[in-house]
Amino acid sequence: MPRFRVVVADFLADALAPERELLGDIADVVALNATSEADMIGHIETADAVMLYHNIAITKETITRLQNCKLIVRCGVGFDNVDHRLARTKGIPVANVPDYGTEEVADSAIGMMLTLTRGINFFNNRLQRKSGDWSYMQGTPLVRLRGRVFGVIGLGRIGTAAALRAKALGMDVAFYDPHKQDGYDKANGIRRVEKLDDLFRQSFVLSVHCPLTEETRHIVGARGIGLMPDGSYLVNTARGATVDATAIPAAIRSGKLQGAAIDVLPIEPPLADHPLLVAWRDPADPCYDRVILNPHSAFYSEEGLLDMRVKGAQACRRALLGEPLRNIVN
Incomplete structure (x- = not known):
């Protein structure tokens, strides 16, 4: 079976131990640590799943370039920074992680x-x-x-x-x-x-x-x-x-x-x-x-941050393996 590619769009650098532990047997996990949507050009198009945090937005500019994407998961509660309606028209499910924090x-x-x-x-x-x-x-x-x-x-x-x-x-x-x-x-x-x-x-x-x-x-x-x-x-x-x-x-x-x-x-x-x-x-x-x-820190604890990353990676795994998806917002 060919390996999948999961892109972590923002927020995290390359310390991806939780994500790779959950996905490493089926996918390569890449962190872009983008600070703008433009930073992702040339790096996100072939992603089979995308993990998005809150530092950037994913709009039409990105969604229309996604070739294989089976899920965009917003690793957090709010999902206003992803054009979930447009993603639906492209057949891309968008999920969130509503319970981590x-x-x-x-x-x-x-x-x-x-x-x-x-x-x-x-x-x-x-x-x-x-x-x-x-x-x-x-x-x-x-x-x-x-x-x-x-x-x-x-x-x-x-x-x-x-x-x-x-x-x-x-x-x-x-x-x-x-x-x-x-x-x-x-x-x-x-x-x-x-x-x-x-x-x-x-x-x-x-x-x-x-x-x-x-x-x-x-x-x-x-x-x-x-x-x-x-x-x-x-x-x-x-x-x-x-x-x-x-x-x-x-x-x-x-x-x-x-x-x-x-x-x-x-x-x-x-x-x-x-x-x-x-x-x-x-x-x-x-x-x-x-x-x-405060600097958008109410969500944060070490346990909550790990929950957010693990639940986001679990959502990607379900999507890549064709299992039923949860917490779909579109």
Whole structure:
């Protein structure tokens, strides 16, 4: 039987031990470590399967050149960086790995919430640069979390995991997800909110967990934030463009938001002149103490990273051997 060729498009260099352990008996595994789609020209056309992470996109330019591809697997949850609709017309299945980082992202969302709502980041920043008194009074008022509304946009695997963690803290958990079937609210002991605006109005903490689609692009923006209670908090560990991050500085300055924690931005690394970065880096701006930015790291643990790689390679193996595919998104 001829050997297959599996191309790892981005994110990983040539340390491919997990992938080669799973695929080495049937395929050669090559890492391109591409930083743009153009980097793959001349290297990806003969791939029998493609593993894609989040550093680049695969568009018509690449898909139309694929000659033998039996699967594109997005080694992660979100799949907005691959033109899965076009791939379908070319007979190429696109799959994702929806479960690899569920615990890590949910833990990060709750950790960010606690860091904001308990003033942990705020106090640390102020004291570190000797700004203000060595006193809790710098951060008043902070309020008890029990009974406060933890609003979830998108009750998928990660949204559910975050909801259950917030529920364990005694919070009143509400979610908005028009695509979720009835009964998940009762099964998890949480509340469904039928209208997104109502979730905005109720949420002391709003945590975003939806995929990026045309429906969810900027699902949280200036208008929605404006409906939230004064002194509320925003957390985004989903996809960068689900939140219009340019609306955050004004909301922080006005007191509408008491804090925001953002793990993902539409362009990563972000441009230095992004309004949120400019405000976050300015010691004279309230965002300096009240905004937390992370480098798209909520997914990461050593175990989660290995899961992502192993599950992606397993998906390729099934495709190459003609076995039933799982987690197909197109």
